[in-house]
Structures are given as C-alpha cells and as structure tokens.
Amino acid sequence: MARRPEHSAPPEIFYNDNEAKKYSTNTRIIEIQVEMAERALELLAFPDDDESRFILDIGCGSGLSGSVLEDSEHMWIGIDISKSMLDIAVEREVAGDVILGDMGEGMPFRPGTFDGAISISALQWLCNADKSYHNPHKRLLKFFTTLFSCLTRTARAVFQFYPENSDQIEMVTSQAMKAGFYGGLVVDYPNSAKAKKYYLVLMTGGAAELPKALGASAEEERRVNYIKKRDACRDARGKAPKKSRDWILAKKERRRRQGLETRPDTKYTARKRTGKF
Amino acid sequence: MKLSTYNFLTSMAIKGVKVGFPLKLTISKKELVETEFNPTFVERLLPKLDWSAVYGAAQVAELAEDIPAVQPESIADNEELLQKLHHLLFEIDVLEGQLECPETGRIFPITDGIPNMLLNEDEV
DSSP states (O other), X not given: OOOOHHHHSOHHHHSOHHHHHHHHHOHHHHHHHHHHHHHHHHHHXXXXXXOOOEEEEETOTTTHHHHHHHHTTOEEEEXXXXXXXXXXXXXXXXXXXXXXXXXXXXXXXXXXXXXXXXXXXXXXXXXXXXXXXXXXXXXXXXXXXXXXXXXXXXXXXXXXXXXXXXXXXXXXXXXXXXXXXXXXXXXXXXXXXXXXXXXXXEESSSOXXXXXXXXXXXXXXXXXXXXXXXXXXHHHHSOOOTTSHHHHHHHHHHHHHTTOOOOOOOTTTTOOOOTTO | OBHHHHTTBOOTTSTTOSOOOSOEEEEEEEEEOOOOOOHHHHHHHGGGXXXXXXXXXXXXXXXXXXXXXXXXXXXXXXXXXXXXXXHHHHSEEEEEEEEEOTTTOOEEEEETTEEBOOOOGGGO
C-alpha cells in the first residue's frame, strides 16, 4: 500500500516548494483535485438561483478548488498551513484571499461569515499529532466548533478526506456532532478501490436528508429486504417453544409411541399450578 | 489580503480572547487591483459587514472621506457609495503590514499579501 503523506511529515513541512510545484504543474493531480472540488460544490447543494455566495475553503493549498468556486461565480477565502502552497496560489492570482493558519487552532473568522465551506483532502491531517502538545480529539473539536460559529445557520460544510481506518471516521464524525453539526458520510463509488471517495457532509441548520452517493446503487440491490415470509418459514421448521402446551403434548406423544406410561391429555395438561404450592 | 477579508478576521483563536475584533490594521505596502464591479454582490455582503471595521479600514487606507462614519440607512440604491465600497473592499490588496489583536496586542504579520494567523504552543 502506498505510504500516506500524513505519516511522513507535518503538513507545513510536507507541502514544501517542491511538493507545492506539483499542484500547479502535474495535470493528473490538478484533474483529480478539480473533480473532487466540483463534487464538493455539488454536495453543498446551494439553491439553484445563480447567486454568488461566500465560501470558506479549508486547506485551499494552491487554490485549485478555489478556481472551481470562481467558475461558479462564488467568492471565497482560503486557509492553509503551508506557506509554499499559498505562495503558488498568490502567484496564480486566484480571486480569493488566502490566509496562513492551522485548522486545529480554530477558524479566525467572525460568527456567521460564510454561506458554506469546502475542504479537499485536508481533514485527515488533523487526525495526527504532529507536535508533542497536539491532541487530535481536542484539535478536531476546536476546529469544528469554531467552524460551526463562522457559518450561517443554513450552511453546509463538505469535506473530502482520506480516512485511514474506520476509527478515524468515527473520531471525526463524533467530534463534528459534538460541535453541533448534523449530517454524515457520503461514500461515492463504494465498490471501487480507486474511485471510492469519502465526503463528510455537515449541516448547521438541523437534520436534513443526505445527498445520494454516486455509483452506490449496486449495493442497494444486493441488500435483501426483510420479509415476513422468512419469519413464517422459521416457525414451520422449528419446534414449539419449551414449556408451552404444544411442546408438552408433543413430548407425551413421543412417550406413548415408546410404550411408556403416560397420563391422558386433558384440559388441565400444561396448566400452571396455582399459588397454593 | 483584500480589505473585505480584513472585515471578517478575528483573533478569537487565541486562548482567553473573547471577541478579538476588530483587529488593528497597519499597512506598509499596498497595491491596487482592478476587479469587476458587481453591485448585487456588494449588496449581499452588506448585512455581514461590520461598519465600524469598514470605516476603520477606510481610515487606514486613506479613503476615509469616501465612507461615512455611520452606516447610512439605504445603501442599496446608492450606486456611488456601492462603487466606493467595492473599491475599498475588493480593489485594495494589502501586501505588507500587520494585524494586532485588540485584547492581547499579539501581532499577526502580513507578508506577500498573506496574513499569518498561526499561533504558538502557549496561545492555543
């Protein structure tokens, strides 16, 4: 399995000038980033009214995802921990402003600023403790609570991320719920190893139905519906419950077949004794 | 950094800071960038803006005579003011300068147009 970049170095060190350059020259990286940003924007589910909105891009890097937002006429502010990546963004003259900051230290914005937030391949970095005083749970909670406050009350935040295992998914979602968000995970193409993508869709304004995942219909067909017939089959196959009248009658019948002495069946058979005994 | 962004930045992330707004802005190098004027967008942004910080930014950017000190009742039909707001908020790019936390005095430097909001271990 490929080495995960989170394991090699902290983000501000990993995304050095060399790595940052890849994000402006490598067409494959650009293509994937743009594709995921487009999907994230779709999951934000803005009403179809062509209005431009104010969006926060968390882990904006060189501004590839920001360019997608610009194409849809939205305004954006980006925040990232890597100066090298931000320098590329400034060089590319992206329309949004970029800020050097650490997600785990909280979002430095006034309450109710943004109409939505997106984040492409950044959240998994928060699950690691890169410094001795880092505590992933606390940093996640701080991040989500400050994010919650800087969003409007009908906003969504969509995070595309690469969870390492199910524990990380659990850790991230539980901290998001603790911060007051509603929502959950949307997994696109769950049956493909390469195209599978995790999107954490969080909402501030109460619970709403999660968007449909792409390429997930195959799984639904495979699921067997719960049918009453299955219960009926089980009843027909199994024995009567122990100590019930049917079970006692069957037992007596078996004894009679074996030629043993058996009391006749009456209306008192299998009745409970009264409390006198 | 555009001055529209300045209007939303706080130093709330520092431990113990309650509001952290408005930050004290100092500009040592700025640049004018021309952007397309979109009146509906400026209008939509208005309810989110903090007017005292808008006025404060105008003073630092030496445009105080363009912006009234108190928010006028109806800005939406005042095309001229919208245009001036647009110029102030979206066309002035602060390249070098600093932001100062009003409560702790902590200084966040702005270099190459990027404000550095990173904190130290003891401030988290």
